Amino acid sequence: MQAIRSNLTEQVLRTSGVNVRKCMRCGKCSGSCPSYDEMDYHPHQFVYMVEKGDIDALMQSSYRCLSCMACVERCPRGVAPASLIEAIRLMVVRQQGQNHLKADQIPALLDKNLPQQAIVSAFRKYSK
Amino acid sequence: MIFSYYPGCTLKTKAKDLDIYARLSAQALGITLDELPEWQCCGAVYPMAKDEIATKLSSVRSLISAKEQGNDLITLCSACHNVMKQVNNDMQSDVVIAEKINNYLQPGVPYHGETRVIHYLEMLRDKVGFDVLAQKVKNPFTGRKIAAYYGCVLLRPASVMQMDDPENPVIMENFIRAIGGEPVIYPYRNECCGGYVTLENNELVGKNSVKVLASAEQNGAEMILTACPLCLYNLDKNNADHKVPVIYFTELLAEALGVKNEGEKENAGN
């Protein structure tokens, strides 16, 4: 179990390119996040949980990040929590049959004004 | 002045206005927007993962095409702009990604981020000049209180986008002044509307968009300008209680320059 867990951490760090040790636990990322209340785990937590190797819990809940880059822009250490959560989400959706958004869900979500951009970006983020 | 132009998929379909008015205005300003001969959808969000290249390829193809044309590359949609600039930055500074992509695409000459990507607004500011633009305005928006909505991806991450101060930008406000309007400053102009999560969670989008609209309205805005079709969609959807119209900045530009009518004709024809 320990070996698997540390494997996951390594995978996350490799995919994201983030150095989690730079984090000084200031919380500015969570202070800036517009989706804070919708998340189970918040930006300052993802950084800590990745460092600790607590990846499984994060893999259950990574779909509320808007990729708005506020945490990336404002972090005084250049840690980029958004990259971490994307790496974790990718670890889920890259698995077969694990897409969060499937093509046949789309027709129900369409309205006449919905820009292509929305569909494409949602697929980019939630599926492979 | 000639620039290569990457419209992006949405500008050819649901956001035609953004494109048509941009082209007409460019014409009126003596700028040629030379649409890239072949382009694909950029993907609409920048893929942050360091270990995949498939999602970056289409952007690199467009960048290489622009390089071959020998021009700077202009984009309009905030999302496309963010993807292009960030991918271009990867090709310049991330040795591993650049090598993998060059190996896969096998362009005649390896691409290392030589193309310069600029936003239409940067073109107005740096290549035309807001003072020159102001002189060409025929229908100034005198006395109109106009708020700029940047959204999140146009300015961030600032180290790559390098367009303006991400927390206190002035480029769109200066544009508004150039077309004769009075810019309205409000604190949520650089905060996310909710973006793609609109497909999943309307509540979150509602919360964020309402914050933006309310803030703009409270500070006296009569209308809100934006450069992103998704922002326009999200804000519009939640506008019921606010009634502050959200418009593409190119539409106002076209009106100011007196070429809007031709745009309406073109639109009707579509």
Place this chain on the structure above:
Amino acid sequence: MQKIGVFVCHCGTNIAGTVDVTAVAEALKSEPGVVISTDYPYMCSESGQNIIINAIREHNLTGAVICSCSPRMHEVTFRKTATAAGLNPYMLEIANIREQCSWIHKDMPTATAKAIVLGKAAIAKVNLNVPLIAGESPVTKRALVIGGGIAGIQTALDIAEAGFEVDIVEKSPTIGGKMAQMDKTFPTLDCAACILTPKMVEAAQHENIKIYSYSEVAEVKGFVGNFTVKIKKKARYVKENICTGCGACMEKCPQKKVSNEFNLGMNNRSAIYIPFAQAVPKVATIDPDYCTMLKSGKCGICAKVCTANAIDYTQQDEYIEEKYGAIVAATGYNPISLENYDEFAYSQSRDVVTSLEYERILNAAGPTDGKLVRPSDGIHPHTIVFIQCVGSRDTSGCGKQYCSKVCCMYTAKHAMLTREKYPDTDVYVFYIDVRTPGKNFDEFYRRAVEDYDVHYIKGMVGKVAPDANGKLMVQASDLISNEQLHITADMVVLATAIEPDKSARSLATMLTASMDTNDFFTEAHAKLRPVESPTAGIFLSGMCQGPKDIPETVSQAGAAAVKVIGLLAKNKLTCNPCVAHSDEQLCNGCSSCEKVCPYGAITYIDKEFKRPDRTIAVRRVASVNAAVCQGCGACTVTCPSGAMDLDGFSNRQIMAEVDAICR
């Protein structure tokens, strides 16, 4: 032939861990001139030095090579050892096998081979050494202190008390610095002005101290013990020795819309002004950028109302040249500009202020007469949010990487002062860590939390959004309860990072004093020599050397003063005898060396030479002032005829070293 002793130091494991010191000693035994070669764990210790002394005496050594740490560490130590043994101290060379060898290599065979080569080069050099006698230079028994804040004032007072003359050069119209702008000081909550102004007055009245206010250092020449400094006294347009400081001119001056820098732009002053009521010297100054008379020739009201006739619109900048033996840098600090931190809305709302601005608001002599009101509408604030670490501990490139040290304490101070005076005002402090390392500091901060009900929240503010009603919507994280908080505040105070004064860098160039990438003056040794610059004769006092609070500043100021006194108490300083000299027979009078000398040590003289046929020829030859020459060697390299050479580092010696390395 010389009789050379080689002494290889282990330096504990610093050298011996990577270099096989016994093998080095063994290998060097067979070098030309070497009669004894040995190694020892700590050559610089008393027993190590005794080994050297005994060897010199026993073997009648004429030269010594120490393979050890950098000469910057112990060259002085070992030269003294040689002198104690009766050997000329300049017959000793150091091969640096630590900083240049063991500290940079990891592989023992490589490092050992390199150490042997370095030893060989040193031996080759010593074989050509000649005994040198160091000259002496006099010491001007006066000190210059650059900067008139608490650091500069304290240093000057301490030097003056020891009986030496001190000049203080301060660029603003009054001494006092940042401490004069403060309200109360931690951890005792003394009134800053009450403890500072007596010192300011003492400095002004002390017979050994001269204050050059509204002045700057324009040029520094010379070297330790013998500095010549040009001071620019900026024109005040007021005669300093006549003005009584009555203030009538300020009252009547019609130009009242000048941003008042003492109150950080929160209110205005007149074009002719005294910065604050307790200014020293209490003399008016005219701001030439705003004075109507100086700009357009119309007005002159101050001259009319001045009963002492002290106004002089024709006054010019004055340059004064003075000589000093020691110079102290005490240039202080400023809060950084907040242009990279506009998520906190500093440029968007007048109610978002820096801590120094808040200090002025609380101060009874400040822009609001000490009443706590919002700068925008004068209304009393009921909720104030303090944000720590704005611009400090930031490695992203927007701010400073270091911790500014004083902000945790002064924010606790602000919080307590606010709660004490206005119990109806709610105070929040968002912090990353609370750093309170000084004496009574942690107890001070705990009083804020436990006795004054200040809400300390571990977390950081992400955004401050001013709303249309003038309130500030603060969005922040609370990391302990895992919540995102939304606080409606009336005022936000930013604990802004500090940085050294902008004049420090050009001053460092003038003094040739080292400076780090943050523009703090570098000390000669971080632990053992914290108040001296590596440049001899330059000393450091206060924040210009690193962030520190007032208790530390005053301690350091005293330490700097003691070092200055130690220098000025000497009547003579030993010069460096490794100076340049020119061979008159070879010198062709081209002046290349004179042009290239950074110290102005070379001049040309006309000298008489006897030709072989007994007639006299007069030739122009170079002459080096050994007291000024610092032995840099630039002239030696520039000289086209090879006439110029450096004692102790002659061309022959350097070639011998190269030959030894290449062998």
